[in-house]
Amino acid sequence: MANDPIVEVSNIYTRFGAAVVHENVSLSVQRGEIFALAGGSGCGKSTLLREIIALQPPISGSIKVFGQEVLGLDDEAALPLRRRWGVMFERGALFSSLTVLENVALPLREHTDLERGLIDEIAALKIALTGLPSSAGAKFPNELSGGMRKRAALARALALEPELVFLDEPTAGLDPLSASGFDKLVKNLKESLGLTIMMVTHDLDLLWQVADRVAVLGENRVLGIGTMDELSQAEHPIIREYFYGTRGRAAREQTWKQK
Numbered sequence: 407m408a409n410d411p412i413v414e415v416s417n418i419y420t421r422f423g424a425a426v427v428h429e430n431v432s433l434s435v436q437r438g439e440i441f442a443l444a445g446g447s448g449c450g451k452s453t454l455l456r457e458i459i460a461l462q463p464p465i466s467g468s469i470k471v472f473g474q475e476v477l478g479l480d481d482e483a484a485l486p487l488r489r490r491w492g493v494m495f496e497r498g499a500l501f502s503s504l505t506v507l508e509n510v511a512l513p514l515r516e517h518t519d520l521e522r523g524l525i526d527e528i529a530a531l532k533i534a535l536t537g538l539p540s541s542a543g544a545k546f547p548n549e550l551s552g553g554m555r556k557r558a559a560l561a562r563a564l565a566l567e568p569e570l571v572f573l574d575e576p577t578a579g580l581d582p583l584s585a586s587g588f589d590k591l592v593k594n595l596k597e598s599l600g601l602t603i604m605m606v607t608h609d610l611d612l613l614w615q616v617a618d619r620v621a622v623l624g625e626n627r628v629l630g631i632g633t634m635d636e637l638s639q640a641e642h643p644i645i646r647e648y649f650y651g652t653r654g655r656a657a658r659e660q661t662w663k664q665k
């Protein structure tokens with residue numbers, strides 16, 4: 407159904423050895439929104455993302471993506487779902503021995519029967535979509551700047567025309583100018599391709615500039631969910647520190663200036 411959540415996380419419990427990471431974590435992402443997981447270091451954002459994309463299971467709970475339960479799926483059963491989402495990992499996870507074009511073409515080679523010429527054309531199109539010059543296609547990942555590598559990784563995540571894209575720390579390690587370029591790119595892609603985007607980020611500028619809704623994780627649970635405006639009114643001390651610490655204040659003031 408059009409109004410059903412595209413990602414539905416219910417009562418997730420995660421622990422590594424004796425260390426509990428998530429206790430009763432629940433949230434849902436609606437079609438067409440940019441939803442962010444935020445919170446301090448080590449609060450379990452990336453772990454939750456890996457659980458949602460079926461890379462590791464929680465101890466208990468339920469995770470539905472496109473209405474289908476992902477817990478308990480083996481790799482083969484997860485394949486049709488994986489084709490419908492794209493993932494951009496924090497360090498890009500590009501193959502260093504392949505050119506950017508070959509990296510972006512790889513999912514098309516693996517998942518479609520399209521002929522080589524067409525695959526290369528589609529890959530070039532995705533590279534252009536992320537704002538990279540066409541000359542970037544022939545380069546190897548280590549010949550690109552950090553910001554360009556992120557764009558290349560995003561182009562690969564978009565290769566199979568996903569409905570849903572997961573971004574893990576998309577602006578980590580970028581200088582402010584490149585990070586701000588990435589903010590705009592994410593927003594444009596959502597608007598032009600009608601994507602649903604779920605991202606993990608520490609970047610308060612990115613949260614203020616592009617996130618429709620944000621879940622703040624902490625103390626093993628979801629401390630608050632809402633728009634940045636709503637969360638900035640929250641009473642919880644961890645959320646307040648997040649938004650009203652020096653870095654939070656600077657990001658908020660920047661947003662006000664741009665409004």
Ligand SMILES: Nc1ncnc2c1ncn2[C@@H]1O[C@H](COP(=O)(O)OP(=O)(O)OP(=O)(O)O)[C@@H](O)[C@H]1O
Pocket residue numbers: 422427445446447448449450451452453454608
């Ligand atoms: N495979 C693992 N084995 C043991 N502990 C793990 C494993 N993966 C994550 N953890 C622990 O789980 C907790 C949550 O880690 P996670 O990477 O999800 O946090 P995060 O919120 O994404 O942090 P950051 O913002 O610093 O990336 C941390 O204490 C981490 O050490």
